[in-house]
Every structure is written in structure tokens, then in C-alpha cells.
Amino acid sequence: MLDHILRFVTLGTVIVGITAIYTALHTNNRRLGADIFLRYSDRISDLRRRLPMTALLYEGVPASAELTPEEVRTVHEVIYSIFELYELKVHGFLPPAIWKIREPDIERVLLLPVVQQELTTLRGWFVKHPRFAAWVDQIENAHSRS
Numbered sequence: 059m060l061d062h063i064l065r066f067v068t069l070g071t072v073i074v075g076i077t078a079i080y081t082a083l084h085t086n087n088r089r090l091g092a093d094i095f096l097r098y099s100d101r102i103s104d105l106r107r108r109l110p111m112t113a114l115l116y117e118g119v120p121a122s123a124e125l126t127p128e129e130v131r132t133v134h135e136v137i138y139s140i141f142e143l144y145e146l147k148v149h150g151f152l153p154p155a156i157w158k159i160r161e162p163d164i165e166r167v168l169l170l171p172v173v174q175q176e177l178t179t180l181r182g183w184f185v186k187h188p189r190f191a192a193w194v195d196q197i198e199n200a201h202s203r204s
Contacts, residue, residue, distance in 0.1 A: 091151060091152045098146075102143065102164075108128075133176045144189075144193060172197075
């Protein structure tokens with residue numbers, strides 16, 4: 059009888075240990091995903107602050123707005139940062155719930171006229187990244203239909 063109780067207690071301990079390990083890994087992955095997301099969000103926000111206010115307007119900005127070379131570089135960095143963040147999401151480093159928080163804001167940034175102008179310039183580079191190119195096309199197509 060004592061042997062059965064010890065086996066039951068041992069099994070219970072193993073189950074509790076496995077549950078604790080799973081919970082710790084799950085929590086750590088969520089924290090890591092949130093940390094990655096926040097760092098990229100901060101980076102994109104910092105880059106946007108370097109752009110002139112007219113570059114952040116949706117209406118009234120000509121499609122061929124003149125940007126300084128530094129502003130063009132900043133827009134490219136914004137696009138590359140969004141690309142990297144998107145790839146982290148695709149490869150499972152960002153939980154979908156975290157991505158959904160800012161996805162509409164990221165889409166709005168991609169629809170800015172100055173970003174659209176530079177996306178056209180970078181289309182050739184993103185040919186080697188068809189998932190991202192398809193996602194950007196999907197955003198553009200959804201926006202043009204509305």
C-alpha cells in the first residue's frame with residue numbers, strides 16, 4: 059500500500075514539474091515576443107519622428123513628394139524594420155495576439171504616400187521575400203478598394 063502511495067506522489071510530482079516547466083516556457087516566450095515587438099515598435103516610432111510632418115500626412119501630399127537623402131534613408135529603414143518585424147511574426151517569434159495590437163498602425167504607415175513611393179523603389183529587393191511582398195500588396199489592394 060505504501061508503495062502505491064509513493065508511486066502516486068512521484069507521478070504527481072512529475073506532473074506538477076512538467077506543468078511548471080511548460081508554464082515557465084510559455085510565459086518566457088510571451089515576454090520575449092513582447093520585448094522584441096516593443097523594441098521594433100520603438101525603433102519605428104523613432105524613425106517616424108525623424109521625418110517631416112508633411113511625410114506623415116495621408117491627404118494632400120503629392121505622390122512624388124521631395125525628400126532629402128536622409129529622409130529617404132529613414133523611410134527605407136522604416137520599411138526594413140516593418141519587414142523584419144513581419145518576418146519575426148511569420149516565424150513565430152511574435153505571438154499573434156501581440157502582433158494584432160499594432161497591425162492596423164503598421165498598415166497605416168505602409169500606406170503613407172512617402173512610404174508607398176519608396177516601396178515602389180524597393181520592389182525589386184522584396185522579390186526575394188514573396189510573403190512580405192504579398193502582404194504589402196494585400197494591404198494596398200484592400201486600401202484601394204475602400
